[in-house]
Amino acid sequence: MDPIRNPYAPGAGQRPPELAGRDRELDQFDVVLERIARGRPERSLVLTGLRGVSMTVLLNALRSQAIGRLWGTGKIEARPDQTLRRPVAAALHMAVRELAPRHRDPERIDYVLSVIKAFALRDSATGSGPGSKTVPRWQPGIDVPAARGRADSGDIEIDLTELFTDAASIGTDLGVGIALFVDEMQDVPTPDLSALCAACHELSQTGAPLIIVGAGLPHLPTLLSSSKSYSERLFRYHRIDRLDRPDADLALTAPAQREGVDFSPDALDALYDAADGYPYFIQAYGKVAWDAAPTTPITAEDVKVAAPEAEAELAVGFFGSRYERATPAEREYMRAMALLGDGPVPTAEVATSLGRRPSSLSPARDSLIKKGLVYAAERGSVAFTVPHFGHFLRSQPV
The missing domain is CATH 3.40.50.300 (P-loop containing nucleotide triphosphate hydrolases)
Structure with missing residues (x-):
């Protein structure tokens, strides 16, 4: 479809065409x-x-x-x-x-x-x-x-x-x-x-x-x-959390309908699975799905064809730019976190997985917190500030 009419806006701080769920x-x-x-x-x-x-x-x-x-x-x-x-x-x-x-x-x-x-x-x-x-x-x-x-x-x-x-x-x-x-x-x-x-x-x-x-x-x-x-x-x-399914669908369908375009139900299923309800991801996947679709309605096949492009853009602009800010020691710490799971992980387990004393890893952890890459989720645990960052790290070559 016409990329000039594409309504989606995956930009930092850029207002989406439909501010759903707020x-x-x-x-x-x-x-x-x-x-x-x-x-x-x-x-x-x-x-x-x-x-x-x-x-x-x-x-x-x-x-x-x-x-x-x-x-x-x-x-x-x-x-x-x-x-x-x-x-x-x-x-x-x-x-x-x-x-x-x-x-x-x-x-x-x-x-x-x-x-x-x-x-x-x-x-x-x-x-x-x-x-x-x-x-x-x-x-x-x-x-x-x-x-x-x-x-x-x-x-x-x-x-x-x-x-x-x-x-x-x-x-x-x-x-x-x-x-x-x-x-x-x-x-x-x-x-x-x-x-x-x-x-x-x-x-x-x-x-x-x-x-x-x-x-x-x-x-x-x-x-x-x-x-x-x-x-x-x-x-x-x-x-402020990710959007539930009705609001995530609305963020996609409302701007499309204003342009005379619809999504098939299976396309919305595929997009929700890919974006996981996060508004920035919704805009990123919605934009490439629009560009890949030859005509309305946008289908699950269109999403499947377009998804690698969105993932590549996120890997560079959303995940990669943050990963590049980290030192080798900080990257090692984050990779250890990623291997332990996507939610908050105990700092003691990170140290065990690296074969190090927790105190020796404090400088890397504190620096990651100052850089806004991780946060102290609760006492004795840390989590990524970026959703799906663990998945991104696990996909990177060591």
Whole structure:
């Protein structure tokens, strides 16, 4: 069939033509937005799941909902080697700019922008306290002087709380809120993650209309709990999983039907077996099946012909790119995990299979966790962050 009309979109963070199976999260977020706008207490949100379940897509959809309600929004992608100061400042700058045209007091807007600038310019490495030196190594593009004595102490917890409080006041003035979306939240450095929790805790007590919407790997709740014990009550957690069969079918059939194309029942069976309900895989297999089919309906034979192409693309772009980031020692560790099964495996069994002491493998395991390739599923066990990664590793030559 015509590849130009192919509706499927297997891209990183790219919204699929049919966002199936996420209605519950979208509906609940609508309630959160409305409650906060009415001054009702609500918790910030955290989405967790494996790679390939389209968490970034969902995060962007939630942001679109906030924008639709005229909220100020900003988004960051956390990195383990970067503090929150610059990305948070840039995101809140964007959020305040979205609200500024509707605000009646330009001086209030300028004041909040000056606080954002002070927060961004404060180099915590120079010390702490009001008298510490500020090193303006980077200019955030805010055309007002930096505030003095506000969000510039050098203590990230104090500064983040003051910054959020002042930014939220703009939302209060307009009867809306500010939402900060944090992708790859598990990569926020530990001191900054603790500060983020503390700032959210303070805002929840005062009812300030600013919320965090984070997305990260399955061990993110454990990291949050380790940083602040009250984080278990501070956030509303949503585990984002693969789609069930009806929603997986809908993700394929709805966009096809809009193009006048159908799937035979056996084709849908074959596609569900191949993709296992993971949204990214659904898009990948749907795209090649469309291109392979000569006409509608798309059949199981079309899927069979097309599947090797999807598998080859996944092996390079989805699995291979991650595998290449690992060192030889880390690859050895992952191969041992794969041979033990596809679910969480005890670290002691990994060590036994390699004939090594568990302590000697800790550097490889910890590095894999930092790289986002595995996560601590529970005490004493590890699992892959990427679905079907074990199968991929078992198929590779040693």
